[in-house]
Amino acid sequence: MDELEEIKSKINIVDFISEYLTLKKAGRNFKALCPFHTEKIPSFMVSPERQIWHCFGCGEGGDIFTFLMKIEGLDFKEALRILAQRAGVKLKPTAYKSSSKKERIYQMNKLATVFYQKILLETKTGHPVLEYLKGREIHRSTIEEFLLGYAPPKENLLVNLLIKKGFTRTEIITGGLGIVRQGKLIDLFRHRIIFPIRNLHGEVVGFTGRALSEDQMPKYLNTPQTLIFNKSEVLYDLSLAKEEIREKGFVILVEGQMDVLSVYQNGNKNVICSSGTALTERQIDLIKRFASCVVLAFDRDTAGEKAAKRSIDLLIGKGLEVQLIIIPCGKDPDECIRQDSYKWEEAVKKPIPIMDFYFQTAFDKINKAKEELTVRDKKLISQELLPEIKKIPDKIEQAVYVQRLADWLNIEEKVVADALNKLPGVFQSKTKEALTQDLLPPREDLIEEVFLGLTIRYYDKLKSFLLRINLKTDDFVNPETKKIYENFQTFTTFNEKFNLEKFVQILAPQLKEKLDLCLMAVDHYFEHLADKEVVKEALNLAKRIKKDRLAREKKELETVIHKTEKDKNKKKLKELMERFKTIIEEEKKIINL
Numbered sequence: 001m002d003e004l005e006e007i008k009s010k011i012n013i014v015d016f017i018s019e020y021l022t023l024k025k026a027g028r029n030f031k032a033l034c035p036f037h038t039e040k041i042p043s044f045m046v047s048p049e050r051q052i053w054h055c056f057g058c059g060e061g062g063d064i065f066t067f068l069m070k071i072e073g074l075d076f077k078e079a080l081r082i083l084a085q086r087a088g089v090k091l092k093p094t095a096y097k098s099s100s101k102k103e104r105i106y107q108m109n110k111l112a113t114v115f116y117q118k119i120l121l122e123t124k125t126g127h128p129v130l131e132y133l134k135g136r137e138i139h140r141s142t143i144e145e146f147l148l149g150y151a152p153p154k155e156n157l158l159v160n161l162l163i164k165k166g167f168t169r170t171e172i173i174t175g176g177l178g179i180v181r182q183g184k185l186i187d188l189f190r191h192r193i194i195f196p197i198r199n200l201h202g203e204v205v206g207f208t209g210r211a212l213s214e215d216q217m218p219k220y221l222n223t224p225q226t227l228i229f230n231k232s233e234v235l236y237d238l239s240l241a242k243e244e245i246r247e248k249g250f251v252i253l254v255e256g257q258m259d260v261l262s263v264y265q266n267g268n269k270n271v272i273c274s275s276g277t278a279l280t281e282r283q284i285d286l287i288k289r290f291a292s293c294v295v296l297a298f299d300r301d302t303a304g305e306k307a308a309k310r311s312i313d314l315l316i317g318k319g320l321e322v323q324l325i326i327i328p329c330g331k332d333p334d335e336c337i338r339q340d341s342y343k344w345e346e347a348v349k350k351p352i353p354i355m356d357f358y359f360q361t362a363f364d365k366i367n368k369a370k371e372e373l374t375v376r377d378k379k380l381i382s383q384e385l386l387p388e389i390k391k392i393p394d395k396i397e398q399a400v401y402v403q404r405l406a407d408w409l410n411i412e413e414k415v416v417a418d419a420l421n422k423l424p425g426v427f428q429s430k431t432k433e434a435l436t437q438d439l440l441p442p443r444e445d446l447i448e449e450v451f452l453g454l455t456i457r458y459y460d461k462l463k464s465f466l467l468r469i470n471l472k473t474d475d476f477v478n479p480e481t482k483k484i485y486e487n488f489q490t491f492t493t494f495n496e497k498f499n500l501e502k503f504v505q506i507l508a509p510q511l512k513e514k515l516d517l518c519l520m521a522v523d524h525y526f527e528h529l530a531d532k533e534v535v536k537e538a539l540n541l542a543k544r545i546k547k548d549r550l551a552r553e554k555k556e557l558e559t560v561i562h563k564t565e566k567d568k569n570k571k572k573l574k575e576l577m578e579r580f581k582t583i584i585e586e587e588k589k590i591i592n593l
Contacts, residue, residue: 017067034055174227235272236260257273268348279310454526457522461535
């Protein structure tokens with residue numbers, strides 16, 4: 001067994017992809033919304049039996065290596081290194097060269113993390129900072145779990161260590177750990193608490209350095225963008241929190257790293273933050289892999305409210321449920337927990353749906369009983385709430401809040417609905433007809449795959465049908481499905497009983513992979529197919545394949561007829577017209593099948 005096969009044998013593809021997507025059982029397989037294109041109906045399939053994945057919407061597919069490469073934007077060697085480490089497989093020196101630029105940054109970050117933590121926990125220089133963290137009620141176990149460290153004030157301690165370990169000046173600068181000042185290479189982080197930022201696999205990709213003195217600017221300093229770090233694409237603590245998030249079904253989103261430490265330490269381990277940057281679409285896509293609900297706990301100040309509003313609009317736009325924790329004391333979660341952890345816990349248990357919060361806020365501003373509202377009051381409330389309702393992509397949820405607003409304002413629901421419809425659209429939702437189209441195979445070769453999978457899966461039920469429909473290999477457009485069907489016809493001619501395992505043995509490796517997709521396609525499109533519907537669906541697909549073949553012939557024939565008319569070759573034209581009539585007749589027969 002080679003290294004790739006050994007890795008694949010030790011990592012279950014369903015367990016692995018479940019770390020990124022919410023998979024649901026679908027017959028023999030598992031199904032999810034595809035992370036590689038926008039869709040509302042799941043078309044992303046994972047086969048535990050074949051250890052492969054495939055999206056029948058965008059056509060992407062492969063094994064654990066291709067999935068990791070695509071979803072993380074990695075090259076093959078990076079994916080190989082990560083998966084080998086996960087599987088406990090030792091790679092041969094030739095399999096992965098550790099001298100790649102990205103790998104060198106990972107190595108530097110690893111050394112830097114150990115260096116910073118050692119300074120914090122084991123030196124006199126770090127002792128005051130350790131005491132400061134203890135004063136903030138951050139336990140040593142939390143410090144160790146989050147790999148917290150301290151960058152001392154001296155200019156070049158880390159730089160000198162890295163050079164001693166064989167890293168070049170250029171590597172240290174491009175890796176984001178050193179900067180040049182007056183021609184001298186010095187440490188980027190100095191006299192700061194260090195928060196290592198890890199990717200989903202737990203590898204340190206960058207750092208945030210928090211200032212320890214009031215005059216030190218900026219208060220938070222992040223690693224600059226490198227080959228492995230982009231602060232708009234990572235979320236602090238997601239590597240530690242992801243399992244708890246998946247288990248609880250929601251994530252608590254806070255503003256800063258200290259908030260994360262306090263909330264996590266207090267027992268709510270499903271907490272993350274965006275490392276000092278406004279929440280981005282890429283970060284929301286990361287969140288969507290693990291949860292459908294985001295509970296915001298942002299600071300109780302103007303900046304916190306603005307950050308929350310920007311985040312809420314993006315989250316709602318991505319189809320996530322949004323709730324709000326009203327911080328009962330202190331200015332942020334960290335301060336609240338230190339003042340009264342019981343009040344924080346109670347607030348976490350009772351988050352407010354964001355639209356409920358908007359409604360309450362809008363009416364609180366007017367500060368009148370419902371029956372005392374004037375026409376102007378109702379207009380102001382509507383102007384504040386209708387744009388928020390419009391942002392909700394789900395039409396049913398929209399209708400619920402339209403009804404509520406009408407009740408609260410004592411106005412006819414139709415009037416509120418009309419006012420909502422006049423607002424410019426924010427999100428475009430598909431029509432019912434368009435959604436139905438998403439369920440149908442969009443490509444000729446995909447139709448062939450579904451038909452072939454259906455035929456092989458339900459051969460015993462389709463024997464007589466196949467004789468009647470008389471589908472030929474020439475009807476297929478894809479060379480692989482054509483070859484599989486040809487093998488299938490030969491196999492069933494010489495074998496009275498069809499045995500899938502024996503049939504697979506006669507196929508070439510490439511055709512076996514194609515057959516896997518054909519069988520997955522059946523599970524995707526006909527997940528709940530009743531036995532009595534098998535022939536009906538096979539007939540529809542066979543008719544489509546035949547009609548597509550005739551359409552191709554007609555198009556080619558029309559081109560030839562046009563040319564023959566120009567050449568004034570009457571004899572050939574007569575033959576062509578006869579063939580054209582034959583195609584028309586064949587099309588009529590197909591309709592009547």
